[in-house]
Amino acid sequence: MTKQLLSFLFLLISAIANAQSLEPQMADTFRQEGKIYVVITVIAMIFVALVVFLVILERKLKSFENKIKN
Amino acid sequence: MRSWYKILSVILILYTLVWGLLGNVPRLDILNETIRNVFYHVPIWFAMLFMMTVSLIYSLKxxxxxxxxxxxxxxxxxxxxxFFSIPGITTGSLWAKYTWGTWWTFQDPKLNGVAISILIYTAYFILRSSVEDEQKKAKISAVYNVFAFVMMNVFIMILPRLTDSLHPGNGGNPAFAKYDMDNGMRMVFYPAVIGWILFSFWLFEIKNRISILKNKLND
Structure with missing residues (x-):
């Protein structure tokens, strides 16, 4: 009886384990290590750099506009 | 200067760049983490549509x-x-490769509609460069631009909804509910759309100031 019960238990465990592996894969381990922040910071820094470029460009434009006005 | 909208756009985009990667998204098969592309690929198209609408308004004016x-x-x-349609179409193609399994599919009316729209607007630029007289150029290209805008909407907004499309929200009832988005995603998606639309307006303003300077120098 105990043997049968044990084998049923193992079957159940393996079924549960299988069901878990069927769940859609996401970047869980990637996030667990925490280093996703580095990537996000890099992306943000690149965007900020582009914005700074735009601001400088606008200042240049402003000076040209003033020159033409005078 | 009216720079509040530029600051707002930068804040919104930075928020979506960070929170779009950190926030929780629904776990879906095939899409997996690429569902986050909704925060980056889709707003680019919204910015493109917005700019084409601005262009239409000025053509009518x-x-x-x-x-x-x-x-x-x-x-x-x-x-x-x-300019925005180029990152739009290349990021879409890349996303399609990893979810639909192909860089380009002729089964999807939205992809082909976008390709045709890009050609229609290419014709607009060629038309402009082929007319010498400034007044004539203004009038002809304004008329053509109205036509181009209508055709673009037929090709990317109407036709994909009449037939089957791989794009969510098409082929039947169009709604954001079909994007498989939950409320957490909407908190990133809508700011991203607003942020990129404002950003495109900033680029438009810079481009226009350069045009004005150019015209003044030519006079």
Whole structure:
């Protein structure tokens, strides 16, 4: 009886384990290590750099506009 | 200067760049983490559509006023919109490769509609460069731009909804509910759309100021 019960238990465990592996894969381990922040910071820094470029460009434009006005 | 909208756009985009990667998204098969592309790929198209609408408005104003300033604004807006369609189409192609399994599919009316729309706007730029007389150029290209805008909407907004499309929200009832988005995603998606639309307007303003300077130097 105990043997049968044990084998049923193992079957159940393996079924549960299988069901878990069927769940859609996401970047869980990637996030667990925490280093996703580095990537996000890099992306943000690149965007900020582009914005700074735009601001400088606008200042240049402003000076040209003033020159033409005078 | 009216720079509040530029600051707002940068804040919104930075927020979506960070929170779009950190926030929780629904776990879906095939899409997996690529569902986050909704925060980056889709707003680019919204910005493009917005710029084409701005271009249409200035073209209509050109027809009403015959003003060359309005014509130059219509051109600049179309130029920025065209510029946004390039990252739009390449990121879409990359996303399609990893989810639909192909870089390009002729089964999807939205992809082909976008390709045709890009060609229609290419024709707009070629048309402009082929007319010498400034007044004539303004009028002809304004008329063509109205046509181009209508055709683009037929190809990317209407036709994909009449037939089957791989794009969510198409082929039947169009709604954001079909994007498989939960409320957490909406908190990132809508700010991203607003942020990129404002950003495109910033680029448009810079482009237009350069055009004005160019015209003044030519006079």
């Amino acid at each position: 050109t027809l009403g006023s015959n003003s060359l300033h309005h014509d130059s604004k219509a051109y600049d807006a179309a130029w920025i919109g065209f």
